[in-house]
Amino acid sequence: MDDDRYGRDVLSGDWKRSSRPAPTPTDAVRDLVVEESRSGFTGAVVRVEAGTVELEDWKGRVRAFPLSGSFLIDGAPVALRVPRAAPQGRARTASGSFAVGDARARVARQSRIFVEGRHDAELVEKVWGADLRVEGVVVEYLEGVDHLAEVLAEFRPTADRRVGVLVDHLVPGSKESRIAEAITRGPHGRHVLVVGHPFVDVWQAVVPARLGLTRWPEVPRSVEWKHGVCEALGWPHDDQADIAAAWQRILGRVRAFGDLEPALLGRVEQLIDFVTVDQG
Numbered sequence: 001m002d003d004d005r006y007g008r009d010v011l012s013g014d015w016k017r018s019s020r021p022a023p024t025p026t027d028a029v030r031d032l033v034v035e036e037s038r039s040g041f042t043g044a045v046v047r048v049e050a051g052t053v054e055l056e057d058w059k060g061r062v063r064a065f066p067l068s069g070s071f072l073i074d075g076a077p078v079a080l081r082v083p084r085a086a087p088q089g090r091a092r093t094a095s096g097s098f099a100v101g102d103a104r105a106r107v108a109r110q111s112r113i114f115v116e117g118r119h120d121a122e123l124v125e126k127v128w129g130a131d132l133r134v135e136g137v138v139v140e141y142l143e144g145v146d147h148l149a150e151v152l153a154e155f156r157p158t159a160d161r162r163v164g165v166l167v168d169h170l171v172p173g174s175k176e177s178r179i180a181e182a183i184t185r186g187p188h189g190r191h192v193l194v195v196g197h198p199f200v201d202v203w204q205a206v207v208p209a210r211l212g213l214t215r216w217p218e219v220p221r222s223v224e225w226k227h228g229v230c231e232a233l234g235w236p237h238d239d240q241a242d243i244a245a246a247w248q249r250i251l252g253r254v255r256a257f258g259d260l261e262p263a264l265l266g267r268v269e270q271l272i273d274f275v276t277v278d279q280g
Helices: 118-135 148-155 175-185 225-233 240-251 262-276
Strands: 024-027 033-036 042-049 052-056 062-066 071-073 076-081 112-115 138-141 163-167 192-196
Touching: 042 062, 112 118, 112 148, 112 262, 118 138, 118 240, 118 262, 148 163, 148 175, 163 175, 163 262, 175 192, 192 262, 225 240
Parallel strands: 024 076, 112 138, 112 163, 163 192
Antiparallel strands: 033 042, 033 071, 042 052, 052 062, 071 076
16 A cells, blocks of 8 residues: 555654744844854844854954854844845935935024933934934033023023923933923923933933843942943943943944834924924
C-alpha cells in the first residue's frame, strides 16, 4: 500500500526554520533601534559601512555586526539592508511641515515663545527651527517658570505682541499649574497662552526607544532628576558639564517630530499657531 495512515513525518525537513516568520527587509537608517539576536545587544544604528552595521547602546557602547546577521525589532525578525535613496518629492521640515523653497527668514515678529530652559529651546529649535524662521518667531528661555509674571510685566503682551509659554510638568496640583492659572487670570491673560507637557523634564519628551530604552528611569523625588537619570543609565553625572554632555547625547538622537512624544508635539504646534495668528 502506498498510503501512509499516519501521514507525513512532521519532523522531516527543516521544521525549526519553517515555524519562523520570514525576516522583514528593513533599511538600516540612522537611529533605528534593533537587537542582534545572537548576542542580545540592543542599540541604535550609527553607521552602515562595508557590509557591517554599527549599533550604539544606551551606555554609549558601539559594536559592529555583519549587515547580513540576525536582527530583531520589537521581537520580530528583520533583514537589515543598506538604506535606499529616498524618493524625490516635496521636502518636509523636521516638524513634518512642507518646506518652503527658497524662503528667507522672516523679520522677527513682536510675539514670542518662552520655554523654561536651554534644553527646551534647543529641542524646539532642532525640530521646529525651519518653521519658526519662516514665521518670524523667536524662542527665548526663562531659566525657570517661577518668575514668569515678572517677565510678562516687563514684556507687556498685547494683541499684536502675544506670548506663548511652554512649561515642564504642567499637571493638576503642581506648582507649575498654579503659576499658569495665576497668569491666565492676571492682567496679561488675554494675550498669553501657557501650555505644557506632563514630563518632569523635557528630556522625557524624547521617545525612549531612540536611546535603546523601553522607558525612562524612575528617579526618587529626593534626587535631582537629570542627575538621577544619568546615574541610572551609567552616564557621568558629577557636574554640570556631565549633564550637558548627556543632553547632547540625547539631542543627537532627535532627527524629526517622530522622535518626540505627542504630548510635546501638540503643545508646541499650539503655541506656534497662537503667536502667528493674524490679528487683522
